[in-house]
Amino acid sequence: DSGVTQTPKHLITATGQRVTLRCSPRSGDLSVYWYQQSLDQGLQFLIQYYNGEERAKGNILERFSAQQFPDLHSELNLSSLELGDSALYFCASSVDGGGWGNEQFFGPGTRLTVL
Amino acid sequence: DAKTTQPNSMESNEEEPVHLPCNHSTISGTDYIHWYRQLPSQGPEYVIHGLTSNVNNRMASLAIAEDRKSSTLILHRATLRDAAVYYCILRDSSNTGKLIFGQGTTLQVKP
Numbered sequence: 001d002s003g004v005t006q007t008p009k010h011l012i013t014a015t016g017q018r019v020t021l022r023c024s025p026r027s028g029d030l031s032v033y034w035y036q037q038s039l040d041q042g043l044q045f046l047i048q049y050y051n052g053e054e055r056a057k058g059n060i061l062e063r064f065s066a067q068q069f070p071d072l073h074s075e076l077n078l079s080s081l082e083l084g085d086s087a088l089y090f091c092a093s094s095v096d097g098g099g100w101g102n103e104q105f106f107g108p109g110t111r112l113t114v115l
Numbered sequence: 116d117a118k119t120t121q122p123n124s125m126e127s128n129e130e131e132p133v134h135l136p137c138n139h140s141t142i143s144g145t146d147y148i149h150w151y152r153q154l155p156s157q158g159p160e161y162v163i164h165g166l167t168s169n170v171n172n173r174m175a176s177l178a179i180a181e182d183r184k185s186s187t188l189i190l191h192r193a194t195l196r197d198a199a200v201y202y203c204i205l206r207d208s209s210n211t212g213k214l215i216f217g218q219g220t221t222l223q224v225k226p
Contacts, residue, residue, distance in 0.1 A: 002158070002160075004158075031212055033212065033213065033214075035214075035216075042216060042217075042218060042219075043153075043159070043202075043216035044216070045213045045214060045215060045216075048211055048212065048213055055211050055212075056211035056212075056213045058213060090158045090159070092158070092159075092214075094212050096212070102212065103149075103161035103164070104151075104159075104161065104212065104214060105161070106158030106159045106160065107158055108157065108158055109157075109158050
């Protein structure tokens with residue numbers, strides 16, 4: 001158990017819909033990262049928040065957005081869903097915002113299926 | 116982001132050592148070498164990291180070439196539980212902690 005929790009575990013929805021994925025980081029971790037894992041693209045970094053502020057952006061679509069709240073939990077919002085958005089979405093957390101050393105702890109993931 | 120090259124797959128026998136290679140010929144002086152692994156149906160898990168010197172921890176050892184253009188993750192005694200995808204990642208010391216994953220090496224451990 002990494003200490004990172006993600007809800008829900010599974011999500012099935014239809015094209016065009018909007019969903020929210022939730023992540024609670026390990027106690028004391030200030031950074032939250034979101035990654036997407038699909039069969040064709042592998043594991044891709046989406047976005048990072050550090051202590052409530054956006055720190056880095058990766059291959060995140062405009063239809064996707066995220067935020068980190070004062071209690072440090074984070075939500076990833078996916079809208080106008082397409083079939084290709086079906087994937088595993090992982091959240092990870094780390095103590096600080098970057099640098100060289102600190103490891104990231106990954107949650108168990110949310111499996112999103114868009115029908 | 117500097118790239119890494121790993122074999123797609125490797126096989127090992129249980130209780131034997133495993134050497135997982137990684138090439139990173141474009142590594143810069145500030146890039147740290149990180150290894151993560153992903154067991155089936157789980158999120159990635161940190162294994163080890165290093166800069167220049169060889170590193171050991173409870174999970175594995177990391178051997179880094181003198182020119183830093185390659186590294187090897189060493190599992191001293193593979194167990195069935197070590198069957199996973201192993202990712203070699205270069206992280207720079209910039210102000211973000213993002214991980215850029217490649218395709219990784221799928222390790223199969225045979226009993």
